[in-house]
Amino acid sequence: MSEGLAHTTVLLNEAVEALAIKPDGIYVDGTFGRGGHSALILERLGSNGRLIALDKDPAAVAAGKAWRDARFQMVHRGFAKLAEVLSELGVAKVDGATRRCEASGAGAPSSTFSRTGGLCPTVLKVDGILLDLGVSSPQLDDAARGFSFRFDAPLDMRMDTSSGMTAAQWLATVDEALLAEVIRDYGEERFAKQIARAVVAARAIEPINTTRQLVELVGKAVRTREPGQNPATRTFQAIRIYLNEELEELARVLPECVTHMQTGGRLVVISFHSLEDRIVKHFMRDMAEGDKLPRNVPIRASEVPRGRLKLVGKAVRAGEAELQANPRARSAVMRVAERSDVA
Numbered sequence: 001m002s003e004g005l006a007h008t009t010v011l012l013n014e015a016v017e018a019l020a021i022k023p024d025g026i027y028v029d030g031t032f033g034r035g036g037h038s039a040l041i042l043e044r045l046g047s048n049g050r051l052i053a054l055d056k057d058p059a060a061v062a063a064g065k066a067w068r069d070a071r072f073q074m075v076h077r078g079f080a081k082l083a084e085v086l087s088e089l090g091v092a093k094v095d096g097a098t099r100r101c102e103a104s105g106a107g108a109p110s111s112t113f114s115r116t117g118g119l120c121p122t123v124l125k126v127d128g129i130l131l132d133l134g135v136s137s138p139q140l141d142d143a144a145r146g147f148s149f150r151f152d153a154p155l156d157m158r159m160d161t162s163s164g165m166t167a168a169q170w171l172a173t174v175d176e177a178l179l180a181e182v183i184r185d186y187g188e189e190r191f192a193k194q195i196a197r198a199v200v201a202a203r204a205i206e207p208i209n210t211t212r213q214l215v216e217l218v219g220k221a222v223r224t225r226e227p228g229q230n231p232a233t234r235t236f237q238a239i240r241i242y243l244n245e246e247l248e249e250l251a252r253v254l255p256e257c258v259t260h261m262q263t264g265g266r267l268v269v270i271s272f273h274s275l276e277d278r279i280v281k282h283f284m285r286d287m288a289e290g291d292k293l294p295r296n297v298p299i300r301a302s303e304v305p306r307g308r309l310k311l312v313g314k315a316v317r318a319g320e321a322e323l324q325a326n327p328r329a330r331s332a333v334m335r336v337a338e339r340s341d342v343a
């Protein structure tokens, strides 16, 4: 089990600063992990503030459920289900609803929100959402999770161990062409076809049930080595991304974040590889541009359509000191955007 395995939070201060926490605001940590960001968010919140944390991983959820803080709520759900979670908790889409609830005497946020399932007749938007994507150190460092080629373990790789197919189950039946496509697209692996062929040949002899089996057959199929990298790195990344629907969930949640944030609310996303970062970057840029008008339409500057998001600063990377202390921060890229008042 991953108990006792720690996660060193990446861009901790930078991400929480970027959320521009209001003491009585409502925040979502969509990727709780071991709660590094959540703990600092709670430190910055006052007694009426609220933090809702989500994670797919039952081990992360168990860690969060052990926290005793009336302002905090841990939910076992993928962040693509953000809208569903907020609606179940009585937090949803009407601007200014916080104020209306308080004015109507329906109760302070603690009674209008969450635990009671929404005494408040109207619904609330949130003030900030953080997504710190990918896997946590406890997931990578717990051999039994099967995420890592460093250990010999059952080939699982599910973030949510309570549902879905393990990597071993998937590799037992996946079509060779699909496997090659996944390894090429999500692993950016040049030898994807050769690896897929090797998997199909190997499973005809015996099932591929362990990380070691996969490492060995990928090692034989990959002909050129990248310095300092295990030849199986890209294949493991690809299978993990595919099985956990990491890119699909990200693409699904981003528009939900915009819908469910108050004006001035901040969306902070930390990505760990270029496929994720591309989705975040394009989404934020497109949402910041607003509706495109046909060329040469004669309008005043004040009439130029504005987007639903405003970009906040440039992409942020970990500084030297953090990289020294935590090499896993080297691929992290943080992007921040603020909800504008455009409906």
Ligand SMILES: C[S@@+](CC[C@H](N)C(=O)[O-])C[C@H]1O[C@@H](n2cnc3c(N)ncnc32)[C@H](O)[C@@H]1O
Binding pocket: 007, 008, 009, 010, 030, 031, 032, 033, 034, 035, 036, 037, 038, 054, 055, 056, 057, 060, 077, 078, 079, 080, 132, 133, 134, 135, 136, 137, 159, 246, 249, 250
């Ligand atoms: C990089 S860790 C987050 C670490 C956390 N910020 C901390 O400081 O402890 C990513 C976490 O997000 C979770 N996760 C990844 N994709 C998810 C998704 N689509 N929905 C919910 N949780 C997800 C993983 O299970 C993992 O626990």
